[in-house]
Amino acid sequence: MLKTYICDDNNSHRTHFEKQIENYNFINGTDFHVVMSTANPHEVVEQIKKVPEIALYFIDIDLQTDIDGLELARQIREYDSWGFIIFITTHDEVMPLTFKNKVSALDFIEKESALLGEPVIADCLATVWKKMGQFTPGINETLTLKVQDKHFSIKLSDIYRIESTGEHRKVTVIEQNGYLHISALLKEVYDSLTEDFVYTGRNCIINKNHVVSYDSKNRLLHFDNNTTCSVSTRTARSFRL
C-alpha cells in the first residue's frame, strides 16, 4: 500500500484525480490508498507530521492560499525525504528544473493534458509503483566536502574515481554518467573516505566496488561504466585481483 495525498483547490480536479486513481487500482491491481484529498495544504503537513512514512503526493502549484505548492512540497520534505511528489500545473507554471532540484519532484502533470483525457495520471502512477518496488532505503554514506564553510555531499556509491587536476587545488569526481569539479585536496578527500577507496597513483583514487576487471599487462582498471584508469607501477602490486 502507498498512502496518497491530493492537494488541489479545485473540487472537480480533486474528484477527477480520485476517480483516476481508483480506476488505475482496479485495472492494475495496485494499492494507492488516497488518505487525504483536500484544498488545505496545512492539513497535509499536520497529517504527515503525525506518522512520517513514504507516501505519494499530488500537489497543485497554485493553491490560492497562504502557501503555494512549492512551499508545501518543501515542508513535506522535512518529514518525508523519500516520498514521491508530483505537481499538478498549468503549462505556463511549469519550472521542471527548479522543482526537481528544490524538492526532488518526481514528475509534473499538466492540467490541460490531464483534463483533456491523456493518460498522464496513469503514467505517473505506473512510474511510482515501479519505483516503489525498487526502493531500498539502505545506507547512504556520503563524502562531504567543505565549500565556503558550507557542505557539499556526494553519495559514496556514486563515485567511480577521484582525481586531482594538478592546478588550483581542485579535484574531479567521476561518477557513472558525469563528473564534477570541486575545490579540495586529494589527500584530505582520501582521509574521509571508506576502505573501498584506494590510490592507484599519486593523483587518483578509485572506488573498488565499481571495478570489473584488471588488465595487469597494461596496468589498466576497467570500470562498470566502460571507463578505464591506469595504475602506477608502485601501486600495481596490490591490484592482482
Place this chain on the structure above:
Amino acid sequence: MIITILMTLSSILSIYAGAVNLRTQKLGWKCCITLFIWLTAAYLTVGSLGQISIVICLAGVQIILYLFTKNLLTCTFAFLGYLVMVALNYLCTSMLGLFHIDMELISTTYAPHFSTFFWILTYVVTFLLGILTRKLLSKYPVSLSRKTSILLYLDVLACSLIFITNVVFGERLGYPKAVLIVNAVLFLTFIAITSFVLIITIRSIQREEAAKATISQLQEFQLYTDKIYQTMRSFKHNYVNILSALDGYIEQNDMQALKTYFDENIVANFNNISPDLTLLGSLGNMKIREIKGLLSTKIVKAMGKNIQFYIEISEPIESISMKPIDITQVLGIFIDNAIEETERTEEKLLHIAFINMNDFLRIQISNSCLAESYDMDKLQKDGFSTKGENHGLGLSSANSILSHYNDIVHSTRCQNHIFTQTLDIYTKQ
C-alpha cells in the same frame, strides 16, 4: 678563467631571469632548457659584438617563446622582463654614480662581484614581479582580442628597441655619469607612463566592447519582444474567432456541432492556440543586466533555430558571487554548446534554470542530445567535443575561467539523452 665563466654565466642568467620569471603561464622544462641553450650559444658566438648581441638574444628568446606557447602575452611579458632588467641596470650604475664610486674600478676589478650581485638582484626582482603579475592576472583575467594583443606587443617591442638603441649608443659614448642618471629617470618614467596608458586603453576598449555588446543585445531583445507582441496579437485574433464560433453554436443551441467544434478545433490544437509566454515572465526575475542581456540574445538565437528554450527563474536573482564578465562568458559558452547540440535532435529542447538553493545558487543548463550517454573519459578531457575543434575550445576556456573560483562546484552529466551542466555558486560570506 673562473672569473670569465662566472661573469658569462651571470650575464646569461640575468637575461634568462628577465625572459622567464615574468611568465604568465607554465613554460615547461623543454622550453626553459631551449631558452637557456640559446642564450648561452648566442652569448658565446656573438657576445663579443657588444650590446648589439642583445638584439639577437632577444629576437631568439621571442621566437622560442612564441613557438612553445603560441601566446603573444607571454612574449610581451618576456620583453617587459628585459626592460625591468635594463631599468635595474641603470638604477644600479646611477646609484654607484651618486656615491661617487669609480665606474672604471667597477668595470675592471669588481666586475665579477658586480655582475653576480646584478644577476641575483634581477632574479629576485623579476621573480617577485612575476608572482605579482600571475596573482593579478588570475584575479583579473584579461582576455585580449588578437588585434589588441598585437598592438600591445608592438608597443613593448618599440619600447625595447629604443632602450637597446640607447644602451648601444651609451656604450659607444662611454657612459658619462650625468647621462646615466638622466637615462635611468627617463626610462623609469617611460615604463610607468606606457604601462599606465596601456592599462587605461585596454580598460576603455573593454568598456567600449561591453557597451557595443549591450547595444546589440538590446536590438536583439527588441526583435524578441516584437515577435512576442505578434504572437499575442495572433493569439487574440484566434481567441476572438474561437469565441465567436462558439457563440454561433450556442445561439443555435446546437450541442452536437459545439462538441465537434470543441474537440476538433480546440482540444486538437490546444498547444498551437495558447502562446508560450513562459520565457518573458521568468526573465523579469533576472536582475543582473549582463545575464539578462545574454539570455535574451540566446533566446533570439534559439528561436531562429526552432529550439524550445525554457528559462526558469522562480525568484529574483539580484547578485551572483562571480564577476559579470566571467559568468556571462561561461554561460554563453554553455548555452551555445547546448544550442548546437540540441539543434541536431528531434526534441530540440533547452532548459535553463537559476535556482536559489539557500546555501548556493544553482544554474542548470540541460538540453536534449543525440548520444544516450557520453564516454566519461573523453568528456572529461579538456577540449573534448562531439562537434569538432572550435566547440571544444569553448569548453576548455569555460573550464579555465571556472578553475579560478574555488567556491563553485561544476558538474557535467549525460543520461537518457539529456545533457546537463550544473554550476553551484556558493554565496560569499
